[in-house]
Amino acid sequence: DYFIDLIAQVLPDIAVDRSQIVYRFSGVRPLPSHEDLPPGFVSRDYRVEHGELVADGPRLITLVGGKWTTFRASAEHLSDDTLKELGRERSVTTRGLAIGGGKGYPADERSRQAWVERHADGVGRERAAVLLARYGTIARDVIDAIVEDDDDRALETLPDFSTGELRFLAVTEDVERLADLLQRRSDLAFTGRLSREIFAEVAEAVAPVLGWDEARVGSEIARTMDQLAALHGWQASADANIPA
Structure with missing residues (x-):
């Protein structure tokens, strides 16, 4: 109902109804907890949290939230934070690296x-x-x-x-x-x-x-x-x- 209503608002000249649905699927998005805030209002962005496994123990870096379309940004963020914890500097980046069928397209x-x-x-x-x-x-x-x-x-x-x-x-x-x-x-x-x-x-x-x-x-x-x-x-x- 939500999608059909949205299509009617964005493309009012195109009639869409349930009889035209040929395939449906749903996925699970890892949203961070926001107590009583409705899921629709929770940010789809990711965040990186720093902590410790135990007091004065090994450092723990945790990725919270995120989605496939931000995997490069989150991976870069995580690796930069990890390198900082280890006192090292980045020597390689994949920011401009094309992968799969996009390589040499x-x-x-x-x-x-x-x-x-x-x-x-x-x-x-x-x-x-x-x-x-x-x-x-x-x-x-x-x-x-x-x-x-x-x-x-x-x-x-x-x-x-x-x-x-x-x-x-x-x-x-x-x-x-x-x-x-x-x-x-x-x-x-x-x-x-x-x-x-x-x-x-x-x-x-x-x-x-x-x-x-x-x-x-x-x-x-x-x-x-x-x-x-x-x-x-x-x-x-x-x-x-x-x-x-």
Whole structure:
């Protein structure tokens, strides 16, 4: 109700109702205690507290609150405070260090086009562009895996994904369950692009590299469907091609 009301205030010309919800989830934020103050009014910022484990004992530095989007700032703050306690100075900083797919990411359209051109062999420019947008510069590793996969093909249910791409994710991203791929290694669940047919095709695509037999594939599909329906509001009759 809160989100739907907020959308109506910010985007009054766009009608949104519960029937359009394709996926739901919630998380737990570590808010510091503020006695009777309602959680909505508690700061989402972090703080660093200094103390002692016991009187005159080892120093204790505690991080309170915070969130993923401030992890670099909190880590720098913690390490600076720790270095100060140890009487040492910082010698290395990661403030300007790009990580993951952001490392070496093209800074402008000309650079992006040049990157796509360099990595188009074997997959084509259009596919290379899609993978760059999806994975950042890690797309080069995805492309290499696709080219080396003798059985790579576009999925019938998800033409913008391929079997080789999914197998790369399964092998390199510590995938244990079908839900890992659908919810945490891709945006498929988040954007409502799920159906029984998609469950089956994705599971069958990664089964060879994960060592799943037919029985395991079936159990993964059933388990994921039950989990998504019970915890995330997925409906088997929902349109699998709702745009993000």
